[in-house]
Amino acid sequence: xxxxxxxxxxxxxxxxxxxxxxxxxxxxxxxxxxxxxxxxxxxxxxxxxxxxxxxxxxxxxxxxxxxxxxxxxxxxxxxxxxxxxxxxxxxxxxxxxxxxxxxxxxxxxxxxxxxxxxxxxxxxxxxxxxxxxxxxxxxxxxxxxxxxxxxxxxxxxxxxxxxxxxxxxxxxxxxxxxxxxxxxxxxxxxxxxxxxxxxxxxxxxxxxxxxxxxxxxxxxxxxxxxxxxxxxxx
Amino acid sequence: xxxxxxxxxxxxxxxxxxxxxxxxxxxxxxxxxxxxxxxxxxxxxxxxxxxxxxxxxxxxxxxxxxxxxxxxxxxxxxxxxxxxxxxxxxxxxxxxxxxxxxxxxxxxxxxxxxxxxxxxxxxxxxxxxxxxxxxxxxxxxxxxxxxxxxxxxxxxxxxxxxxxxxxxxxxxxxxxxxxxxxxxxxxxxxxxxxxxxxxxxxxxxxxxxxxxxxxxxxxxxxxxxxxxxx
Numbered sequence: 001x002x003x004x005x006x007x008x009x010x011x012x013x014x015x016x017x018x019x020x021x022x023x024x025x026x027x028x029x030x031x032x033x034x035x036x037x038x039x040x041x042x043x044x045x046x047x048x049x050x051x052x053x054x055x056x057x058x059x060x061x062x063x064x065x066x067x068x069x070x071x072x073x074x075x076x077x078x079x080x081x082x083x084x085x086x087x088x089x090x091x092x093x094x095x096x097x098x099x100x101x102x103x104x105x106x107x108x109x110x111x112x113x114x115x116x117x118x119x120x121x122x123x124x125x126x127x128x129x130x131x132x133x134x135x136x137x138x139x140x141x142x143x144x145x146x147x148x149x150x151x152x153x154x155x156x157x158x159x160x161x162x163x164x165x166x167x168x169x170x171x172x173x174x175x176x177x178x179x180x181x182x183x184x185x186x187x188x189x190x191x192x193x194x195x196x197x198x199x200x201x202x203x204x205x206x207x208x209x210x211x212x213x214x215x216x217x218x219x220x221x222x223x224x225x226x227x228x229x230x231x232x233x234x
Numbered sequence: 235x236x237x238x239x240x241x242x243x244x245x246x247x248x249x250x251x252x253x254x255x256x257x258x259x260x261x262x263x264x265x266x267x268x269x270x271x272x273x274x275x276x277x278x279x280x281x282x283x284x285x286x287x288x289x290x291x292x293x294x295x296x297x298x299x300x301x302x303x304x305x306x307x308x309x310x311x312x313x314x315x316x317x318x319x320x321x322x323x324x325x326x327x328x329x330x331x332x333x334x335x336x337x338x339x340x341x342x343x344x345x346x347x348x349x350x351x352x353x354x355x356x357x358x359x360x361x362x363x364x365x366x367x368x369x370x371x372x373x374x375x376x377x378x379x380x381x382x383x384x385x386x387x388x389x390x391x392x393x394x395x396x397x398x399x400x401x402x403x404x405x406x407x408x409x410x411x412x413x414x415x416x417x418x419x420x421x422x423x424x425x426x427x428x429x430x431x432x433x434x435x436x437x438x439x440x441x442x443x444x445x446x447x448x449x450x451x452x453x454x455x456x457x458x459x460x461x462x463x464x
Contacts, residue, residue, distance in 0.1 A: 053387055082391050088413055089384035090392060092405040102402070106394040136412055154392065 008059035021210035038232035081151030091135035103154025141172030158186035239354030245448040
């Protein structure tokens with residue numbers, strides 16, 4: 001069973017230089033997989049393709065066993081959570097509590113259930129002190145954790161995280177890893193932070209200049225320091 | 235060689251003033267003025283489809299506004315031997331004016347970069363403060379667009395069914411405003427740090443032939459405006 005499958009995937013913006021050139025790889029279910037690539041190599045573009053925000057592409061691309069095409073995009077989005085690199089983009093409710101509750105409200109009309117599920121998550125992620133604050137006033141690390149809690153409350157099957165460790169200090173990164181480790185869902189972590197990936201992920205896929213460079217268990221892939229250096233990852 | 239943006243700016247302003255100065259209900263004379271945008275599209279290497287798309291999008295709003303003019307002014311008139319209503323004639327006249335002025339402006343905006351337009355305004359002795367304000371406003375427009383796209387993507391991912399909860403809409407608007415404001419402040423600071431005036435102080439080449447053509451166009455439009463009012 002695959003979470004994400006790409007076969008001979010080719011994509012370019014307006015027919016210009018190819019971002020992906022017949023790239024093929026598979027990301028398995030129930031694993032935390034990192035998509036590693038240097039800046040500008042198409043990490044976020046891949047996520048946008050997967051969620052149907054960019055089109056068209058050539059080849060085959062599927063998410064949660066559904067081919068990414070017009071008829072399936074809504075279903076894919078309903079079952080996949082996405083953490084934006086800039087979490088401000090996705091936090092738009094007046095309080096942290098309301099923002100985390102939003103996803104649950106979409107799936108459950110019973111207010112008591114929504115309140116309970118949201119409070120459970122708030123406790124689970126240790127956000128009780130922040131629950132009545134405006135999300136815009138939180139630190140970047142706190143915003144990311146609130147956004148992750150909101151995604152989990154949406155009852156999604158898989159989560160895609162775009163550079164979750166960027167611009168965070170060591171303490172916030174540690175907190176982020178603790179939070180993400182506790183989540184048992186299919187997870188794609190888009191990053192170029194090798195240390196973060198080593199501590200969190202099971203598998204890794206490396207792409208550069210439109211081509212697949214390596215794929216496999218994190219320990220095997222990230223042990224090849226020459227390859228990482230060659231592709232600008234260390 | 236690219237035409238000096240100042241020449242194009244003068245021609246554009248003259249063209250718009252002449253078009254706008256036509257009295258209500260004039261149609262045939264206005265049609266002559268299509269020559270200028272058609273000439274510009276032919277001479278400048280611009281994506282015509284892009285211009286037409288931008289024009290079509292804004293046309294929807296204009297058509298909605300002109301529908302009122304047609305409905306509320308039902309008095310019958312004879313125009314060039316055709317019996318019609320005053321409202322319909324006025325609406326057609328206004329719509330042609332809109333098409334001519336907006337298409338020419340879009341061609342101008344798509345022909346030059348923002349900095350070239352700023353250079354053009356500077357050679358026309360428009361005060362630096364005003365040019366700087368316009369540039370910052372344009373950057374703000376881009377910021378709003380960027381933020382709106384991100385919010386729209388987040389909405390597509392987070393809002394899975396139609397809801398009556400108005401706090402979502404208010405929250406999104408507040409977020410759009412706050413983020414644009416914060417980023418806009420940073421952009422303004424960065425601009426100040428980089429001394430923006432020196433960017434639009436460069437001289438651009440003056441193409442005499444195109445200048446003459448623009449003057450000929452403007453003169454012939456003035457001639458049509460005052461001699462053939464049909």
